[in-house]
Amino acid sequence: MPIIQELLRDNYSFEQAESIQIKYHNLITQALKNNYINNFELIETIVGVDISYFKKGNYEYGIACAVIWNLNQKTKIGHYFTKDRINFPYKPGFLGFRECKMLAKVILKIPDKPDIIMCDGHGKIHPKRFGEAVHLGYALNIPSIGIAKNPFIGYSEWHKIEKIKGKKSPIWAEDPKTLTEKQPNELLGYAMCLNDGSKPVFISEGYKTNLDIALKISFYTSTAHRQPEPLYLANFFSRKEVNNHI
DNA sequence: GCGACAG
DNA sequence: ATCTTGTCGC
Numbered sequence: 001m002p003i004i005q006e007l008l009r010d011n012y013s014f015e016q017a018e019s020i021q022i023k024y025h026n027l028i029t030q031a032l033k034n035n036y037i038n039n040f041e042l043i044e045t046i047v048g049v050d051i052s053y054f055k056k057g058n059y060e061y062g063i064a065c066a067v068i069w070n071l072n073q074k075t076k077i078g079h080y081f082t083k084d085r086i087n088f089p090y091k092p093g094f095l096g097f098r099e100c101k102m103l104a105k106v107i108l109k110i111p112d113k114p115d116i117i118m119c120d121g122h123g124k125i126h127p128k129r130f131g132e133a134v135h136l137g138y139a140l141n142i143p144s145i146g147i148a149k150n151p152f153i154g155y156s157e158w159h160k161i162e163k164i165k166g167k168k169s170p171i172w173a174e175d176p177k178t179l180t181e182k183q184p185n186e187l188l189g190y191a192m193c194l195n196d197g198s199k200p201v202f203i204s205e206g207y208k209t210n211l212d213i214a215l216k217i218s219f220y221t222s223t224a225h226r227q228p229e230p231l232y233l234a235n236f237f238s239r240k241e242v243n244n245h246i
Numbered sequence: 247g248c249g250a251c252a253g
Numbered sequence: 254a255t256c257t258t259g260t261c262g263c
Contacts, residue, residue: 051253053254062254090254092251099253121252131252152252202252 003104007139010088010101017097021130024138028129028207036208037116037143040216043071047114048221048230049103049136052238053086054245060086062099063245064106065238068114069221069230076233081241082106092152093128095121096135103136116209116217117144118230122152123206123214125171125188137207144206145214147231151191151202158191161200166219168192171202190215194222201227 006020037043046069051062062084068077082105088098099121107117123133123146131152137144151158156171173186189204189211205214221228227235 051254053253055255090253092253095253125252146252148252150252 001141003141004139007096007135008101008104010086010097012088012097014091014094017094018128021096021128021135025128025130025134028134028138036210037213038210040213043115043213043217045069045077045112045114046071046116046118046217046221046230047107047110048118048120048228048232048234049106050120050231050234050238051099051102052235052242054242062086062102063238063241064099064102065234065241066103066106066110067230067233067237068110071217071220074221074223074229076229079233079237080106080109081238082109083245093126096130096132099132100136100139104140107136107140107142113142115143117142117206118217118221118228119144119146119206120148120227120231120235122146122148122202123189123204125152125154125202125204127153131204131206133204133206137209141207143208145209145217146189146202146204146206147214147218147228148202149227154188156191158200158202161191161193163193163197163199165193165196165222168200168215171204187211192218194218194228195224195226198226 133146
């Protein structure tokens, strides 16, 4: 499947952006799930992506970093940067339209296509089930997962999680307290602690992945920080690159 | 209607 | 996200 340019433009109105989220979410719902990643053992390389921002004159710019990570060796293989002007304003629910254009650009610099994208933002935990991780994975046709540092929608007892690596709590679309046993609910993701002593992060599936895979990858790429190492490093390098640039 | 709201 | 002073803990 080719790259979907419609998902990589950043000059939509909020109304147009929302209808695109609905359109592609509907397509995901209709899609066959037999080409999803469902075997953790087959994942070799992960790319963690993040953007740091700065202002110059009246304009806002971002520097994106993509960190390539080998899952088995637990090592960084390399990293890439790209710089661009930011056009789309920040608005909760529309982060993908602000960041995916540049994130796609930096990912396409990687010589060997990574098996999975790790995003600093939500995936399915989104009003239209189309958070940045879903958005980016769909645009590039690469499986993806979302790992955010703050909650967005949904109900969970994340504040009760012990700060012990692996401890987790589900995030539901509806408040379980207001539902009876047999009423349906939707599991959006999990809040999980990835390092002893750290606050939890908010993990959800992106594109062509399931929640189980998202949790396993998050767990096994975490070593010394609150976030998985590929995201921690992408944030560290992009921040450093901004500081060097000014 | 009002406030909250990923990065 | 970014800016930014003081403060707490390892």
